[in-house]
Amino acid sequence: MPAFIETQFPIARLSAESYKERKAVSGQTLTGLGKWWGRKPLVLVRAAIVGMLMPASNDPKRDREVFLKIMTMDDDGAWARCKPPVQRKLGRTGFDALPYAERIAECERPENVSGPTEQSWADINAHLGTTATTLPELIDQLGQRAFGHRPRVGDSFCGGGSIPFEAARIGCDAYGSDLNPVAGLLTWASLNLLGCGPEVQAEVMRVQAEALAAADQQVTEWGIEHNARGERADAYLYCVEVKPEGCDYYIPLAPSWTIADKFNVVAQWHRDADSDRLRPDVTVVSQAEYEKYKAKKGATMVDSRVVDPFNPARTWSVEALRGPEGLRRWSGDDVVPRPGDVFQERLYCIRWVDADGKRRYAAPDADDLAREARVLALLQERFEGWQREGFIPSLAIPEGGDKTEEPIRTRGWTYWHHLFTPRQLLLLGYISERLQAGSGNRVAAAFGLITVSRAANWNSKLCRWLQPQGGGIGGGVETFYNQALNPLLNYSVRPLTSMRTALPSLGQSELLEPQTVVALQDARDVSTRCDVWITDPPYADAVNYHELADFFLAWYDKLLNRTFPEWTPDARAELAVRGDGDDFRRSMVDIYRNLARHMPDNGLQMVMFTHQNPAVWADLGMILWAAGLKATAAWTISTETAIGGMKKGNYVSGTVCMVLRKRISDEPGFLDEVYPLVEDEVKRQIASMQVLDESGEPNFNDADYQLAAYAAALKVLTQYGSIDGRDVEHEVFAKREKGQVSDFQAVIERALGIACNVLIPKGLDSVWRELTLVERYYLRALDIESRGERRNGMYEELARGFGVTDIKPLLKSDKANGARMYTPSGLAGANLAPVGSTGEMSPPTKRGRGSSGALHPFASSSLRHLLFAIRETAAADNSPDLGRQYLRDTFGQAYWGLRERFVALLEWFTELGNAADMPEWAEDAEAARILAGRLRNDHA
């Protein structure tokens, strides 16, 4: 019996929910614990698990209703999640009238409500033959039925832990493993800190609070954050400074010296006769003056060149400052630059807060500088001991990484602690020591590690200063605001008071009942059996997990082992799956073969992948096939969709969820038998999606249909162990010339062609068969444009489906996210059409030719002549006679046979004028309408 997800999946609603969850940023359940990249939305994980455990019946409509009820994503469920004031404002009818994405904007997320109502449970149980009153009960009953026990869900690439966490939360036993210890700890923390219940949580929060209180007392005693006016610092701003050749003073570097947009605060630099260090002045300027600073007045770093603040004509290249040999590499005991180093570092602004909470910005005075010196001395006293104990990092930054090389090359920082100022190390080291001392058990010790590493993310020299804006007070941005390690010219440092907001929070406090296991393991070595595997493997252009995570690992290093003696605190980068070449494929085949071995025959897998290009999916499909799996469905969830953007389709990227089962028998297949099966399957798949699309809100866009075509082909192919006597694994690794595809891939690609022929733009059914491939391409491309598709890749993919090799002459714009087709008038301008209105065809110019120099197939198509007639009509102020005459002259007697087709096409173009977001079609659409009228009434 197929699972629900193998027959359908509510893509539009789920995309809206996933997006809503992502948009919550720090309000997401797991992000509060710490940084991981590419976390999967919990609602998607929940839907995947429910969809895999719920069997499909022969009533797809009812299946869908019941599935949505379980997810609280049905109309009643969404209404129940709607916040009371909004309920009162909109009323039920008004609420239901809104598109789903807008409806849920003011709703709680499904994870934050208690679940389906009593009535919904009655409906769910009636349909599924269950007796559940909670989600875990339902999961248990479905698992018992399918596997004879509570279902066990595993993820061998668990990263931040979304999959095992959500699995456990809805009642599955959960297994999570990852190669990386930082990921392991985050996953462990999600399960054991969010799932440990309120009492244990209160205990770990107490340990954290005590450590902070102790730090507060200590910092006060040291006197390093308070001044004589009774104020306390809440932000420090530092910058780099250099003394280029020929300059007899150090130049502090920044691309702009604005400090607080909201209050017109800037830093100005002055020269004192007796010093080669400039003196900062932090001051409030007039609005007019501030505007000049915003426009880079006084900027000392412009276009990668150092600019003399007193003579902007004098500049030096930064790269040249580093010298031919590169910078001096800092040694392990360096915590600040040495006097001769090219890049010096200095404090230039402090933000103070008084007892009433009033803030002011000031340049450091002599006392402040003395406090800086005291901080350095205090750190130096503790440095060795703390490194030995592991309270501050002592590891070197690995060389040769894509991301980790940046700090080494641009600053000479060779150890992780070089990414922190003495003030940051002193504070973080102190807190780390206190947290470990106060932790009586594993949960508290793990929380200590999480606390320090999260604080490190928010308090390193890689933290940009975010100016106070709107209602915000400003502050440091996290180190990993992007997926890189880029040293900054000026940065912010948090004293203790502003560290509180950088600490992890424990949003949830439920006691998770299911059994959970977290392991640190290469996915090839997983030896735990799971009924369902859900994985989200790293891919090609994705994140350099092992490099970035080393930033955190440097803080765990020696401590991790005390809490988790079974874990090696090493990223084992050499085992990390990456790239997209043969090595990558080999590891992936090995890993998925291992997972297939560790699931029952009726088990299920889902592989999630975020990639724009459906062709990449064909490749992944081959890998999974070679691993002994067969594909049963694939769905794209647009996790990055803007609210309302779904209709327009302008989302950044979708997460594709491929559902797979174990291939039990290795039957041989034959290509000539496979082709017709693929054709049937593609058509069947598309027809079933169209039915769902037409019966409610639009669910699928073009990319979904294309993907479905690939998936349908894979569904057929992957049932077989070999095709025409050729083994799949052999085919995956066979050496090929660039651009050459295997016969197997050719089948998959053919699916796209089949899909293209099935997906006829609405209103063109009667003429479609009579059109050439390039004409169909132009019309289908316009069709997707009219529905808001702007991704260039989709236009290229369509072209592949129609076998059109050169689309450039037809595209007005081929920008990555701004693709558009030419309008009739635009095409004329593009020289595809003849210049004379009634005369003969002029020789096509260069743009009309394909890249090979041959005439572009569109140039002589009848559609293109029709487009030209539209343009003629528009150019003649919508008098249709010239256009009609042009068609009659061009086609002679054939015109009468073509007339009806032209009218149908013109009517279709008329409709484009009504499409949102296609304003440039307005005039041509009107011309098409008028010309259609003229042609309809034409008589020989």
Ligand SMILES: C[S@@+](CC[C@H](N)C(=O)[O-])C[C@H]1O[C@@H](n2cnc3c(N)ncnc32)[C@H](O)[C@@H]1O
């Ligand atoms: C896309 S992430 C998973 C994100 C996760 N699903 C989440 O929601 O946070 C991929 C993970 O694969 C891990 N990884 C890479 N190579 C691995 C290997 N050979 N074995 C196990 N895990 C590996 C990386 O450390 C990374 O955490």
